[in-house]
Amino acid sequence: MSDAVSRPPATGASEALPPGCWTQGKHPENVRLGPNTVVTDDLAFKRFHSREPDALVIGAQCTMDGVHFDLGEQGRMVIGDYCYFTNAVLLCELEVRIGSYVAIGWNSTICDTDFHPLAPAERIADALACSPLGKGRARPPILKRPVIIEDDVWIGPNATILKGVRIGAGAWIEAGSLVTRDVPPRSRVLGNPAQIVGNVER
Amino acid sequence: MQPDRTLSWDWYPGKVPHNVVIDETAYVETTFSFYLFRSELPVGVKYGRGASTYLGTMFDVGPRGRVELGEYALVHGARIICDKEVLIGDYALISWNVVFMDTYRLPFNSGARRKELERVPGNPLRVASAEVPARPIRVERNVWIGFDACILPGITIGEGSVVGAKSVVTETVPPFTVVAGNPARVIRQVEPGDQNLSSFSGPI
Numbered sequence: 001m002s003d004a005v006s007r008p009p010a011t012g013a014s015e016a017l018p019p020g021c022w023t024q025g026k027h028p029e030n031v032r033l034g035p036n037t038v039v040t041d042d043l044a045f046k047r048f049h050s051r052e053p054d055a056l057v058i059g060a061q062c063t064m065d066g067v068h069f070d071l072g073e074q075g076r077m078v079i080g081d082y083c084y085f086t087n088a089v090l091l092c093e094l095e096v097r098i099g100s101y102v103a104i105g106w107n108s109t110i111c112d113t114d115f116h117p118l119a120p121a122e123r124i125a126d127a128l129a130c131s132p133l134g135k136g137r138a139r140p141p142i143l144k145r146p147v148i149i150e151d152d153v154w155i156g157p158n159a160t161i162l163k164g165v166r167i168g169a170g171a172w173i174e175a176g177s178l179v180t181r182d183v184p185p186r187s188r189v190l191g192n193p194a195q196i197v198g199n200v201e202r
Numbered sequence: 203m204q205p206d207r208t209l210s211w212d213w214y215p216g217k218v219p220h221n222v223v224i225d226e227t228a229y230v231e232t233t234f235s236f237y238l239f240r241s242e243l244p245v246g247v248k249y250g251r252g253a254s255t256y257l258g259t260m261f262d263v264g265p266r267g268r269v270e271l272g273e274y275a276l277v278h279g280a281r282i283i284c285d286k287e288v289l290i291g292d293y294a295l296i297s298w299n300v301v302f303m304d305t306y307r308l309p310f311n312s313g314a315r316r317k318e319l320e321r322v323p324g325n326p327l328r329v330a331s332a333e334v335p336a337r338p339i340r341v342e343r344n345v346w347i348g349f350d351a352c353i354l355p356g357i358t359i360g361e362g363s364v365v366g367a368k369s370v371v372t373e374t375v376p377p378f379t380v381v382a383g384n385p386a387r388v389i390r391q392v393e394p395g396d397q398n399l400s401s402f403s404g405p406i
Binding site: 036038062063065082083084101102106107116132152154156157158162168172174175177178186190192200201 | 233262281283299301303305308310311312315318319320322323328330350351352354368370372383384385
């Protein structure tokens with residue numbers, strides 16, 4: 001929010017964005033953006049640590065408004081064409097693959113990792129390794145599984161998608177859902193944990 | 203409020219849009235709340251007496267959208283996605299990251315959704331604006347909504363009710379009822395109590 005260049009227009013009312021208003025051109029080298037794809041927000045790459053070649057590849061005509069690309073050192077993320085994400089947080093330590101025509105609402109989170117181990121003793125080791133005194137100390141193994149979101153998926157505001165989930169094409173993830181399991185194509189899910197509550201017409 | 207509709211305390215270099223009506227006793231923390239505001243109605247947002255909106259509140263209001271905040275309504279960082287009408291009653295307490303959406307903004311049918319997503323990159327504001335039916339949201343007097351809750355299109359929350367944190371409200375909530383969960387379920391009823399304002403500490 002500190003850089004005037006990346007800010008949206010100062011007044012609301014149907015005023016067009018001036019050219020250059022979007023944060024463009026200062027992406028990490030291993031980020032590739034397709035034609036007419038825009039990424040806003042100074043914080044978009046603040047937690048981008050991936051060292052993989054082509055760690056983040058986004059297709060054409062995408063709008064990534066206020067999205068945080070928080071990729072770990074080995075994180076890889078692919079996003080298709082015509083995707084429309086607003087203020088989503090994408091946490092990727094391994095792999096996140098998102099198809100085309102995917103819309104993700106405000107304040108949603110997608111993560112492919114548990115962040116910390118489950119076992120108490122291992123969590124003590126992890127707390128030590130993560131602490132300011134833990135420099136150079138290896139972290140214990142942490143569960144990671146790729147997240148796959150197929151084409152035409154709609155994900156509502158405040159939704160959360162956990163590791164290892166595959167969301168089938170055309171599925172509708174209702175606002176606030178916490179998705180812990182695979183979602184079949186064209187189904188509508190809701191709740192915590194998310195349950196199938198209906199289907200989406202073709 | 204300054205004559206030029208800026209806020210002297212604002213960190214964001216914006217202005218209050220001309221069709222936002224703010225009572226002189228109301229408080230707006232920042233005009234950043236209006237950066238997605240594009241209502242073309244004569245009154246797009248109305249703040250009642252003593253109403254307030256704080257950092258994080260975002261009026262994502264479409265051209266035909268109208269939002270009304272009642273007297274002493276306290277909105278502490280809600281995302282108001284409105285293409286028709288969102289009414290928030292007197293004395294309502296709205297916590298952080300609450301989503302009010304009177305529209306899904308994108309069609310349910312994936313073919314129609316593709317067409318709209320193909321239009322978004324050509325829109326200078328890069329916002330979806332499909333003709334999706336919107337259903338008004340009504341939050342009645344004295345409602346309290348906990349953080350991260352989502353209120354879906356067409357929902358009414360009755361007077362004096364409480365919505366627990368992280369709830370997703372998919373059905374109308376009766377008056378003086380506590381709901382919680384995702385999807386939200388009725389937990390219990392609350393007593394209205396003595397609502398005579400003069401019994402509280404002194405005049406405002």
